[in-house]
Amino acid sequence: MRLSKFSLHTTKETPADAEVVSHQLMLRAGYIRKLGAGLYTWLPIGLRTLQRIETIVREELDRAGALELLMPSVHPAELWQQSGRWQVMGDEMLRFKDRHDNDFAYGPTHEEVICHHVRQDFRSYRQLPVNFYQIQTKFRDERRPRFGVMRSREFIMKDAYSFHLDASDLAREYENMRSAYTRIFDRLGVDYRIVQADSGNIGGSRSEEFHILAGSGEDLLAVSDTGPYAANVEAAVCLPSSSARPAAGAAMELVSTPGQKTCEQVSKFMNVALDAKVKLLVVKGADGGLVGIALRGDHQLNEVKAIKHPLIADPLQLAAPEDVQQAFNCEVGYLGPVNCPIPLIADHAAAALADFVCGANQNDHHLKGVNWGRDCAEPQTADLRMVCEGDASPDGNGSIRFYRGIEGGHIFQLGRKYTEAMDVKVLDESGQSVTLEMGCYGIGITRLAAAVIEQSYDANGIIWPDAIAPFQVIICPIGMDKSDAVRAAAESLYTDLSAAGISVALDDRGNRPGAMFADADLIGIPHRIVIGDKGLAQQQYEYKHRRAEKAEMIPASTAAVVEKLGA
RNA sequence: CGGGGUGUAGCUCAGCUUGGUAGAGCGCUUGCUUCGGGAGCAAGAGGCCGUAGGUUCGAAUCCUAUCACCCCGACCA
Numbered sequence: 327m328r329l330s331k332f333s334l335h336t337t338k339e340t341p342a343d344a345e346v347v348s349h350q351l352m353l354r355a356g357y358i359r360k361l362g363a364g365l366y367t368w369l370p371i372g373l374r375t376l377q378r379i380e381t382i383v384r385e386e387l388d389r390a391g392a393l394e395l396l397m398p399s400v401h402p403a404e405l406w407q408q409s410g411r412w413q414v415m416g417d418e419m420l421r422f423k424d425r426h427d428n429d430f431a432y433g434p435t436h437e438e439v440i441c442h443h444v445r446q447d448f449r450s451y452r453q454l455p456v457n458f459y460q461i462q463t464k465f466r467d468e469r470r471p472r473f474g475v476m477r478s479r480e481f482i483m484k485d486a487y488s489f490h491l492d493a494s495d496l497a498r499e500y501e502n503m504r505s506a507y508t509r510i511f512d513r514l515g516v517d518y519r520i521v522q523a524d525s526g527n528i529g530g531s532r533s534e535e536f537h538i539l540a541g542s543g544e545d546l547l548a549v550s551d552t553g554p555y556a557a558n559v560e561a562a563v564c565l566p567s568s569s570a571r572p573a574a575g576a577a578m579e580l581v582s583t584p585g586q587k588t589c590e591q592v593s594k595f596m597n598v599a600l601d602a603k604v605k606l607l608v609v610k611g612a613d614g615g616l617v618g619i620a621l622r623g624d625h626q627l628n629e630v631k632a633i634k635h636p637l638i639a640d641p642l643q644l645a646a647p648e649d650v651q652q653a654f655n656c657e658v659g660y661l662g663p664v665n666c667p668i669p670l671i672a673d674h675a676a677a678a679l680a681d682f683v684c685g686a687n688q689n690d691h692h693l694k695g696v697n698w699g700r701d702c703a704e705p706q707t708a709d710l711r712m713v714c715e716g717d718a719s720p721d722g723n724g725s726i727r728f729y730r731g732i733e734g735g736h737i738f739q740l741g742r743k744y745t746e747a748m749d750v751k752v753l754d755e756s757g758q759s760v761t762l763e764m765g766c767y768g769i770g771i772t773r774l775a776a777a778v779i780e781q782s783y784d785a786n787g788i789i790w791p792d793a794i795a796p797f798q799v800i801i802c803p804i805g806m807d808k809s810d811a812v813r814a815a816a817e818s819l820y821t822d823l824s825a826a827g828i829s830v831a832l833d834d835r836g837n838r839p840g841a842m843f844a845d846a847d848l849i850g851i852p853h854r855i856v857i858g859d860k861g862l863a864q865q866q867y868e869y870k871h872r873r874a875e876k877a878e879m880i881p882a883s884t885a886a887v888v889e890k891l892g893a
Numbered sequence: 894c895g896g897g898g899u900g901u902a903g904c905u906c907a908g909c910u911u912g913g914u915a916g917a918g919c920g921c922u923u924g925c926u927u928c929g930g931g932a933g934c935a936a937g938a939g940g941c942c943g944u945a946g947g948u949u950c951g952a953a954u955c956c957u958a959u960c961a962c963c964c965c966g967a968c969c970a
Contacts, residue, residue, distance in 0.1 A: 338931065339905050339919065343963050363962065411970095417894090418969070435970045469894070469968055477969090485970090544969095736970080768970075786930095804929060840930040847930090858929070868929095 327797065328820075329833045333370055336845050346542045348779035349474030351788050355849045357775075364471025364479030371849060372775070374796035376482070379774050380461055382513050382793065383484050390506035392457040392486050397439045399463055403429035405438040409747045420467045432465040437740075437766060440487040441748035444762070451491050451754045454762070455499060459486035461771060476732065476776045477544070486767040491754060493741070496763040500532065500739050503767045507536055507735050510769070515791030516778055519731065521547050522557035524630045532739040536769075537731030540780035547731045548713045553723025560630045562713035563720040566674035576681045576695030578664075584690040587659025589623040592692055596683060600624040604676050604684040604696070606661040608645040608653075611637055611669065616645050616653055620663055620672035622679065625711040632710055637669060660685040664693060664702045672698075672705035732777040735769040779850075788850030789872050797831040799823065799891055800851040802842045804858035806834060815882065816857050819867075822884040828891060847872065853891055857882075 335356040343360075344350040352358045357372030368376055384394065403421070406412035412431075420432040433439065440458060448454070461484045471479050486503065490496040504520070511518045516538050523535040535558060537547055548562035549555070557563070586595045593600045603623030609632070611617040617637050621627060633640035650658050653667050662684035663670055677698060686693045698704050717726045744750070745762045754760045775794075782789045792798060801823075803816035816832060823830040831851065833842050839856075846854050854877075856868040862882060869890050870877035880886045 336931095337904065337920080342899090342905070345964085360962095415970090416968095437970080464970095466969080470964095470966090472964090483970095738970085766970085802929095808928080838928055838930090838932065840928090840932080842931090843929080844931045856929075860929085 327831050329831055330835045332831070334845070334849070335369065336848055344474065346473045346476065346776075346780065347783055348476065348542075348776040351779055351783055351848070351850075352474060352776065355788055357849075358475060360474075364468060364477070366475055366478055366480075366772075368772075371796045375775055375790070375794050376771065378794040378796070379514070379771055380482075380484075383461065383510055383769055383771065386506045386510045386513070387459050387484070387486065389509075390457075390502055392459045392488075392503075392506075394460060395458050396460050396462060397433075397436050397443075399433050399465070401431050401433045401439060403431060405442055405748075406431060409438050409441075409744055411438070418466050418468065420465050434464055434466040435768075436460070436462075436485055437487065437744045437764075438748065441744050441750050441764075444489050445748060445750045448489070448750075448752050448762075451752055451760070454752065455488060455490045455495055457486055457488035457499060457503075457765075459484060459767075473542070473544075474776060475772045476780075478772065481773065482771040484769040484771055488765040488767070489745070489750070490763040490765070491752070491760060493739075493763050496739055496741070496765050497532075500737060500765055503737050503765070504534065507737065507767070507769070511536055511538075511734070513793050514774065514778060515793050516734075516781055518734065519547060519549060519556045519729070521549070521731070522561050523736065524558065524561040531741055534737055535731075535733050536735035536737075537729075538734050538774075538777040538781060539729050540732050540777060541730055542780050543730035543732040545731050545733055547729045548717075548726045549729055550719035550721065550724040551727045552725075553719050553721055555719045555721040555723065555726075557713075559713055559728070560628065562726070564674065564709050564711055564713050564717060565720050566707070566709075567678045571678050571698070572680040574680055574695075574697035574700055578693055578695045578697070578701045580686055580688075581692050581694055582690060583660075583692045586690075586692070587657070592683065593623060596692065596694065598683050598694070602679065602682055604663065604672075604679060604682050606663060606666070606670075606685060608650050608658075608661065608668070610639040610643040610645060612639050613637075614639075616649060616668045618661070618663070618666055618668050618670040619710055620670060620676040620705060621711055622673065622675045623683075625673065625675060625714070628710060628712045631708075635671065635708055635710070637671060654687050656685075656687050656689045660687065660689055660691060662687055662693060662696070663698075663705065664696060666702065670703075670705050671710065672707050673710040674707050675711060677705055677707045732773065732780065733770070734774050734777055735767075737767045738765060740764045740766055783850075786844070787848035790850040790852055792852050795829075795850065795852050797851050798829045799853040799855060799887070800831040800833060800846045802833050802839070802846060802854060802856045804839050804856060807836050809859050811862050812857055812859060815862055815867075819855065819857070819884055819887065823887065826884075826888065828888070855887055 337354050340350045341353045358366045419434050464483050465480050468479050488499045518538050521535050523533045546559040548557050548559050586592045589605050600623040604620050607619045608616050629642045632638050633642050681695050683694045715728045742761050745764050750762050751759045779788050803812045806813045820832040852872045854870045865882045866879040867882045868877045869880045
């Protein structure tokens with residue numbers, strides 16, 4: 327491509343409303359332009375990178391045996407009403423009416439539509455298993471779009487859906503997709519981790535996320551420092567301590583703690599460590615009443631775990647202060663497990679404490695030297711807390727460290743959640759009607775482009791991995807308009823590389839060298855060839871890799887350039 | 894959805910407190926000189942100051958409403 331004809335719009339200044347590096351660089355390098363909140367135009371150079379990502383995804387999914395199709399982005403409401411998600415989805419789903427006053431949604435995901443297709447066309451187990459995918463624009467009306475295309479409202483996603491006669495075949499395909507994703511992320515050339523995940527609203531059993539590690543990532547990952555364990559903190563398991571609870575050593579004692587309501591205040595006031603204290607949260611129970619959750623003072627409640635507990639209401643709701651006052655006859659700051667008037671669940675770590683400090687269920691008072699089983703009932707225990715850095719890894723191998731990640735892919739074994747609601751069945755070998763097992767597998771295409779940049783840039787701009795660069799190599803001729811030799815050499819190299827099927831850009835815009843180099847660095851082309859009279863006099867081109875400190879001279883031949891590109 | 898902030902030239906912003914009819918840098922056009930890390934000089938083009946009301950002799954500036962966008966939080970197949 328000749329840059330003089332490529333409509334490349336780079337800028338020196340960073341647009342004011344870009345927070346993260348990838349967003350700033352994509353705007354500056356002319357990859358994207360904002361149309362509205364969470365809405366972006368992909369300019370020609372940006373689209374080239376996007377299409378290269380799509381190509382990798384297509385190649386690996388095709389290789390894994392998935393079939394590409396294309397579903398509508400506009401969905402009739404009936405389908406979503408049938409699955410029950412018309413009500414569940416809330417404002418995140420963009421809804422509108424057509425001229426006949428019928429309800430529609432712009433598809434945020436396609437489980438309903440693919441289920442509809444499969445129930446229409448699939449009759450027999452002989453037609454299974456099957457895995458359909460599409461690469462398509464989705465819309466989710468995010469409450470707060472941000473970080474450019476990392477969290478936009480309209481975005482391009484690869485979504486795949488597989489259907490199976492039984493759970494074991496679903497598990498087989500899940501592994502198949504998992505390795506296809508591994509190949510995709512390997513080919514993208516990024517540092518990523520596969521982490522155990524919560525399946526969220528979409529439901530289902532097993533679920534893993536593919537995260538690109540980056541400090542600006544929105545997700546926190548708990549990763550073992552020496553072992554293979556990795557999980558999104560939402561899903562990270564906290565095991566009970568292996569050592570037995572110490573024996574009670576102190577007598578229970580009432581302490582006056584006027585005005586000391588938070589754990590931090592009490593800890594300071596009584597001069598006890600935060601992790602020697604038990605705090606009590608009160609939430610709505612599944613039966614409509616109140617439930618107490620006991621946590622160690624330094625721990626935080628994990629809401630995802632909490633709502634899965636049978637006694638706790640989903641969604642999680644903190645009890646109103648008036649309701650707590652009524653049940654405990656004291657204020658929220660002084661609650662504790664001793665004489666607790668409501669059902670109580672203790673996190674493993676809180677239940678492992680002895681001689682602990684807690685609220686006395688009496689205003690302006692706490693208790694110290696409290697022991698489970700002696701001063702109050704042995705509690706029902708559960709894993710309810712957020713994992714902490716330094717915790718033992720649940721697989722018994724190493725301890726937990728935190729990383730930030732950008733979710734680039736997510737794979738789920740959905741089971742029958744949707745196929746049951748949507749009535750997706752075939753006849754099996756014995757002529758029995760069977761509800762199918764379903765899996766779904768997503769990759770955020772547009773987000774990946776930004777995520778790669780978050781991991782690969784420097785002060786001068788983007789540094790693309792070869793696999794997804796918009797051009798492999800850029801030719802920068804110095805003084806092309808003045809020197810016939812330079813022009814001839816640049817044109818001939820450009821023609822040769824193009825003919826060899828190499829994706830090449832020729833900067834024939836007539837810019838000064840500094841401007842050319844600055845643009846080449848900013849847009850992130852991995853290889854650069856500079857052609858000038860000085861070098862040509864020695865029969866040499868100058869070669870520089872985008873990551874290299876210094877340029878080097880190579881023989882002025884197409885073969886020498888091709889060799890560099892392959893290296 | 895709660896809290897905070899910003900809308901002035903293509904971009905980044907100043908001007909607003911104390912009302913008097915609009916500025917800078919970058920970019921763009923033309924010419925000359927330059928030409929290995931975003932060149933210099935000169936001359937230009939470009940803005941109903943987000944929108945609608947109101948106050949005033951007079952509003953970018955004060956008031957009200959509204960819209961858009963950004964940040965923090967909550968939320969997130």
